[in-house]
Amino acid sequence: MAILDVKNLHARVQNREILKGIDLTINPGEVHAIMGPNGSGKSTLASVLAGRENYEVTAGTAEFNGKDLLDLSPDERACEGLFLAFQYPVEIPGVSTSYFLKAAVNAIRKYRGEPELDAMDFLKLIKEKMKLLEMDQSFMNRSINEGFSGGEKKRNEIFQMTVLDPSLCILDETDSGLDIDALKVVSQGVNALRNKSRGILIVTHYQRLLEYIVPDFVHVLRDGKIIKSGDKSLALELEAKGYGWLETVAA
Amino acid sequence: MTQTARPISADTDNSSGPLAVGPDFGRPWLAEFRQAAAKTFARVGYPSATDEDWRYTPLAPLTQNHFRTIPAAGAVSRDAIAHLSLASRGFYELVFVDGYFSAALSQTTGLSGLIEFHNFQGAAGGESDRIAKYLGHELPSGINGFAALNAASFSDGVFLYIPAGVTVDKPIHILWATTRHNHPVMVYPRGLIYACSQSRAVIVQTYADLDSDHPVFTNVATEVIAGRGSHLELIKIQRQALLGLHMANEAVHVHGSATFQSLAMNLGAVLTRNNLSVHLAEPFAQATLNGLTISAGSQRVDNHTLLDHARENCPSHELYKSLLAGNAAGVFRGKILVRPDAQKTDSKQTSKAMLLSDSAVMNSQPQLEIYANDVKCTHGSTTGPLDDEQLFYLQSRGVSAQQAQALLTYAFAGDVLDRIIDPAAREFISVLVAEALSRLHIAPVEL
Numbered sequence: 286m287a288i289l290d291v292k293n294l295h296a297r298v299q300n301r302e303i304l305k306g307i308d309l310t311i312n313p314g315e316v317h318a319i320m321g322p323n324g325s326g327k328s329t330l331a332s333v334l335a336g337r338e339n340y341e342v343t344a345g346t347a348e349f350n351g352k353d354l355l356d357l358s359p360d361e362r363a364c365e366g367l368f369l370a371f372q373y374p375v376e377i378p379g380v381s382t383s384y385f386l387k388a389a390v391n392a393i394r395k396y397r398g399e400p401e402l403d404a405m406d407f408l409k410l411i412k413e414k415m416k417l418l419e420m421d422q423s424f425m426n427r428s429i430n431e432g433f434s435g436g437e438k439k440r441n442e443i444f445q446m447t448v449l450d451p452s453l454c455i456l457d458e459t460d461s462g463l464d465i466d467a468l469k470v471v472s473q474g475v476n477a478l479r480n481k482s483r484g485i486l487i488v489t490h491y492q493r494l495l496e497y498i499v500p501d502f503v504h505v506l507r508d509g510k511i512i513k514s515g516d517k518s519l520a521l522e523l524e525a526k527g528y529g530w531l532e533t534v535a536a
Numbered sequence: 537m538t539q540t541a542r543p544i545s546a547d548t549d550n551s552s553g554p555l556a557v558g559p560d561f562g563r564p565w566l567a568e569f570r571q572a573a574a575k576t577f578a579r580v581g582y583p584s585a586t587d588e589d590w591r592y593t594p595l596a597p598l599t600q601n602h603f604r605t606i607p608a609a610g611a612v613s614r615d616a617i618a619h620l621s622l623a624s625r626g627f628y629e630l631v632f633v634d635g636y637f638s639a640a641l642s643q644t645t646g647l648s649g650l651i652e653f654h655n656f657q658g659a660a661g662g663e664s665d666r667i668a669k670y671l672g673h674e675l676p677s678g679i680n681g682f683a684a685l686n687a688a689s690f691s692d693g694v695f696l697y698i699p700a701g702v703t704v705d706k707p708i709h710i711l712w713a714t715t716r717h718n719h720p721v722m723v724y725p726r727g728l729i730y731a732c733s734q735s736r737a738v739i740v741q742t743y744a745d746l747d748s749d750h751p752v753f754t755n756v757a758t759e760v761i762a763g764r765g766s767h768l769e770l771i772k773i774q775r776q777a778l779l780g781l782h783m784a785n786e787a788v789h790v791h792g793s794a795t796f797q798s799l800a801m802n803l804g805a806v807l808t809r810n811n812l813s814v815h816l817a818e819p820f821a822q823a824t825l826n827g828l829t830i831s832a833g834s835q836r837v838d839n840h841t842l843l844d845h846a847r848e849n850c851p852s853h854e855l856y857k858s859l860l861a862g863n864a865a866g867v868f869r870g871k872i873l874v875r876p877d878a879q880k881t882d883s884k885q886t887s888k889a890m891l892l893s894d895s896a897v898m899n900s901q902p903q904l905e906i907y908a909n910d911v912k913c914t915h916g917s918t919t920g921p922l923d924d925e926q927l928f929y930l931q932s933r934g935v936s937a938q939q940a941q942a943l944l945t946y947a948f949a950g951d952v953l954d955r956i957i958d959p960a961a962r963e964f965i966s967v968l969v970a971e972a973l974s975r976l977h978i979a980p981v982e983l
Contacts (some may be wrong), residue, residue, distance in 0.1 A: 335932050338924060363934035375929045379947025384983055388943070389933035396934070428947075429929075445933065 286351055287312050288453050288484035289334075294345035295509075296333045303329040305509035306345065311453065311484040318487040318495055320520060321506035322528040327488045328372060330506070331457040334486075335369035336362050350452060363389075364396035366452035370442035370459050376430040382441065383425035386411065386448060393449060411448055418444045418474050436467035443474040453484045460494035472497030492524040507531055556605050558689045558724075561657050565668040573677040573687030582681040590680075592867045592899060593809050593838045597781055598682070603722035603753045605689065609636035610715030612746065617641065617713050620744050620775075625960055627709040627740065630655075634715055635691035635723040650704055651737075652697040656726070659695060667695050671728055674759040674787035674815075683785040686724045686757040693726030696739065700732040700763070707738035707961055714754065716747040725756045729770070733763040733791070738958040739770050744804075745777040751806075752776060756784035762794040764818070769797045769957050773968065776804035778833065784810045792818030792847075799956060800856075801965060802829040802837045803972050813842035816850040816878075827856035828952040830972040831864035831896075838867040843885075845878035848908075852882075857952050858889040859945065860896035861976050871903040872913055879908045885915040890922065890948050892976065938979060945973060946981040 289311040296304040303326045311317050321327050333340045334347065336359035347354040349365060357365065377385070390410070391401040402410065411425065418440050430438050439459055446454055456475065460468060475498050479485065487498060495503070495517065503519040504511045512531060513519065523530070557574050560567035582599045583590035612633050614621075623629045623643040630653065631641035637655035647653060654663050677684040694710055712725040731737055745752040754776060762768045774782050782805040790796045802808050814823045829837045843852045858866040868887040889898035902915035922944050930940035949969050956962035970980050 337928055358937065359928060359931040360934050360936050360940075363932055369932050371929065371932075375923075375925045377926050377929065377944070377947065379950050380943050380983060385930065385933070385935075385943070388935055388939065389930075392934040392936065392939070449933065 287348070288350055289354075289486070290348040292346045294330075294333070294347060295343045296329060297341050297343055298329065298339060302343070303509055304333065307509070307511060309504065309511065311486060313484060314481045315502065316479065316485040316487065316498065316500045317502045317504065318489060318500035318520060319504050319506050319511075320489060320492070320523055323490065325506045326509040327490075327506055328457055331369060331455050331486075331488050334455060335359060335367065360392065361396075363449070363451075364393045368446050368449055368451035368454050370439070370446055370454065370456045372458040372461060374430050374438040374442055376428070376433070378428045378431050380429050381426055382429050383411075385429055386425075386445060389445070389449060414444060414447045417447060417477055419470050420444055435462035436464060439463055439471055440467065440474075443471050447474060447478060452482065453486065454478060455486045455488070457488045458490065459487070460489055460491060468494065468497060492520045495520045505531060555685065556689055558691055559657070563664055563668070566656075569668075569672060570688050573672075573684045576677040577681055577684035577688055580678060580681050580684060589840065592869075594807065594836065597807055598753065598783060603720045603751075604717075606634040606691065606717065606721050606723060609633040609638065610717065612641070612713065612715050614641060616746060617711065620711055620713060620742055622707070622709040622740065622964060625964055627707045627960070628704075629709045629711060630694055631711045631713065632692065632694070632725065633713055634721075635712070635725065637692050637694070647708070650702055651699065652695075654695045656690075656693040656695065663695070666697065667728060670730060670759065670761065672759075674761065674789050675757055675785055679785065680811075682755055682783045683757055686726060686755050686785070690724035690726040690757070693728065696727075696729045698731045698735040698737050698766075701734045702732075703735065704737040707740055707958055710739065710741045712741065712743045712754070714745045714747065714752045717750060720751045720753070722753040722755060725754065727758040729758070729760045729768075731760075731762050731766040731768045734765045735763065736767040737769075738961060739768070740773065740961060741771070742773040742775065743782065744775050745780050748777040748779065751779040751781055753781040754783070756782070756786070758784070758786040760786070760788040760796075762788065762790045762796045764791045764793055766791070766794045768794070769961070771799045771801070771956070771961055771965070773801045773965070774804060774808055775968070778804060778806060778835070780805040782808040784812075786810070786812045788812070788814045788823070790814060790816050790821040790823055793820040795822045797824040797957060798826065799952070799965075800827040800839060801968065802827070802831070802839075803968065806835055808835075808837040809840070810838070811840045813844065814852075815844045815846060816852065817846050819847045819849045821847070821850045823850075823852045824955070825852070825854045825856075826952050826955050827868075828949060828969070829856075829858040829860070829866055830949070830969065830976070831858070831866065832861040832976055834863050836865045838869070840867075840869045842871045842873065843883060845872070845874045845881045845883065847877050848879040848881070850878065850881055852884070854885040855952060855955065856887045857948060858898055859892060859949060859973075859976075860889060860898060861892040863893075863895045865896070866898045868898070868900045868917070869903065870901070870915070871905065872915070874904075874906040874908050874911050874913065876907045879910045881908060881911040881913065883911070883913045887917040888948070889919040890945070891920060892922070892945070942973075942979045942981045943983075945978050946983055949973070950983050
């Protein structure tokens with residue numbers, strides 16, 4: 286069974302149609318990349334899948350591990366195993382990363398009928414993952430993303446992703462605002478999550494990230510539709526020729 | 537002996553029921569003080585809605601005539617005030633019932649070796665002279681009619697004198713409880729706190745009603761002097777019944793190198809008006825004014841503060857936060873006055889309101905009056921509902937919408953709680969906040 290099966294998905298924001306019929310299937314173990322110029326609908330697709338408010342699905346379906354994804358609230362989607370790494374992670378003063386992450390881990394465990402983790406077990410879990418993302422322990426006591434640099438925020442996203450262990454990871458422009466060192470650390474974290482059962486969807490404007498996280502499939506989104514799909518070589522071709530080249534492809 | 541308040545006839549058309557001159561405890565100075573205040577009230581009357589400082593506060597409920605003064609303390613058992621007591625948390629405790637000091641209910645073991653504390657009625661000659669010297673000095677009756685009414689009418693009051701260099705080992709709790717009466721009543725809590733140089737103390741004042749069926753109008757006046765190099769944390773907990781009315785005039789004089797910090801917690805009463813004025817009188821005096829309001833229903837809380845920077849090199853910080861649900865309304869009006877001699881003033885004022893319903897409203901008004909040229913003054917205010925983007929972020933990690941709301945609400949209040957210096961005070965106020973939020977159906981969160 287596919288992890289994600291999207292058919293003919295249409296969505297709009299404030300009466301403006303952005304997604305105009307997306308078809309996308311992600312099977313266990315696959316890494317997909319969605320590329321496209323600004324305004325093509327990449328981030329909208331990520332937001333619609335995660336259940337962000339004010340995005341209205343007008344047609345089509347999306348199944349997540351066999352369930353109707355569109356029927357679930359954002360927290361239910363997360364509990365079912367979907368994770369969105371934000372393009373712009375929000376700062377939440379007054380809520381420590383550690384408190385929040387423990388609440389998230391236990392909300393998900395409760396949803397799945399598993400016993401909640403106590404403080405000791407939780408600490409053990411996160412220590413291991415922090416090492417992987419080269420994060421300092423003090424991170425956990427700081428308010429969520431407050432005063433973090435762009436790179437720290439993205440690293441925090443991937444760190445949370447590794448802790449929550451989702452079946453589908455959606456990375457929305459994770460490479461934006463990252464220097465090369467941060468990009469390597471983040472990629473390393475994502476690559477460590479690659480396995481036979483997980484699906485990964487990378488939304489990106491640039492090919493750069495895909496040098497580090499090599500996708501199995503690349504899709505080109507333009508004006509709310511996937512106009513071309515291929516393997517990783519498609520990303521290189523896009524890099525070489527630019528999105529303008531697709532005008533001819535589309536025609 | 538309890539003395540009954542004697543009504544006087546004021547010689548103006550502004551006279552009204554509340555003006556009943558209180559007892560003088562056989563002290564001529566007090567009789568004089570009260571008569572002067574009564575005259576002042578007759579002259580200034582109640583504030584009027586055309587007065588810029590008062591035009592946002594609905595005055596009608598406060599100026600009605602049906603409140604009666606309380607001639608003697610009502611009977612109250614220790615159990616009846618147990619929920620208000622902080623003695624079990626190790627605080628010293630002075631209890632006033634219906635405005636009258638109750639030695640039996642107070643817990644002062646160990647305190648008398650450290651500081652002088654008296655109720656006005658019980659103060660002996662020398663102590664009474666000291667009260668005479670300071671009373672009304674920081675808070676002249678003329679500032680407004682409510683302050684004048686308090687001065688003319690208070691039934692008793694508290695005087696704390698913290699000698700130089702003394703550190704009071706535990707917080708002092710002054711509990712002002714009003715008992716059950718079968719009609720609307722008014723009480724006039726009066727406090728005078730003198731912290732001598734290099735002393736340290738934490739003082740908590742609680743205002744509470746044991747009667748939730750009839751309105752209690754609590755008209756507070758507090759005067760504080762923070763001596764040179766002293767550290768004073770003054771916490772006010774307003775947890776009156778929902779029918780209650782609360783008016784407070786508080787004035788603080790901060791001497792050089794002293795550190796003064798206040799917290800105004802507004803939880804109860806249908807109408808609250810706080811006037812807090814802090815005078816930074818000498819160089820290197822510091823003031824931090826914090827406020828936290830949690831309101832719902834038709835509650836209304838107006839916080840007016842004045843930071844008066846008289847001299848150079850004084851930092852001041854101000855953070856007032858309001859959580860407003862239902863039809864609650866709030867006002868924050870913060871004035872920062874920087875006088876010509878107050879160079880190198882560093883003042884930061886922040887007012888934040890979180891609206892938990894569409895019909896809650898907040899009105900924030902900073903007022904900067906600056907007459908010095910080398911100063912740093914900033915102010916900022918934000919008002920709005922819970923942040924959708926923050927809610928979505930939390931939910932996207934599996935946290936339910938309800939829990940996400942609770943987290944953000946607690947974080948909002950926690951910002952103020954974190955600033956409370958005294959850990960024991962912080963702990964019990966956190967409990968009060970959790971209780972207040974649970975009344976708004978917000979699930980408990982221990983951040």
